Amino acid sequence: MIKANELRVGNLVLLGKDYYEIDSICAWGKGTHLNPIPLTPEILEKCGLKQQGKRALYSDGKLAFMEDADGFTFFIKDDSNVLYRSAANSKIYYLHQLQNLYFALTGNELKITL
Numbered sequence: 001m002i003k004a005n006e007l008r009v010g011n012l013v014l015l016g017k018d019y020y021e022i023d024s025i026c027a028w029g030k031g032t033h034l035n036p037i038p039l040t041p042e043i044l045e046k047c048g049l050k051q052q053g054k055r056a057l058y059s060d061g062k063l064a065f066m067e068d069a070d071g072f073t074f075f076i077k078d079d080s081n082v083l084y085r086s087a088a089n090s091k092i093y094y095l096h097q098l099q100n101l102y103f104a105l106t107g108n109e110l111k112i113t114l
Contacts, residue, residue, distance in 0.1 A: 002034045002096065010109055011096040012037055019114055036094035039065075039072055043095055046113050063102065065092065076105065 002013060011022045014035040037043065041051070041058065044065060049058035057066045064075040071091030075082050092098050095112075102110040 002036050002094075006100075007034075007096060008100055008103070011099050012112065012114070013096060036096055039092055039094055039098060041067065044072075044098075047095075047098065047110055048113075063105070065098075074101065 007013070007022050009022055009024065012019055013022060014020070014037055015033075019037070020034070044058040045051070049060050049063075049065065051057070052059050052064070057064055059065070062076065062078070065072040066075070068091065071093045074086045074092055086092075092101065099110050099112075102108070
């Protein structure tokens, strides 16, 4: 279950077995069970990130995500250098976390084709 303070309007979550886009945070009361969408290589590809080489590295050119045994490490890079790499305790596990991170870093909503 996701805590309301982790969500933004526009985040995608699971409501039962269906994807649901959050349209209002205050509308979710007690008893509503919203579940996170696990971040997978398939979900990353639906977000426009492409696999790079044989490694489990997905990138859109500026942001990159590498799959580890316990989540995804993210990188911010320019054309030739990694400018930032997330710490081990700040891995990304769910789609709403990726959406929030992407918005915080770019000021734009992440486009997702489900």
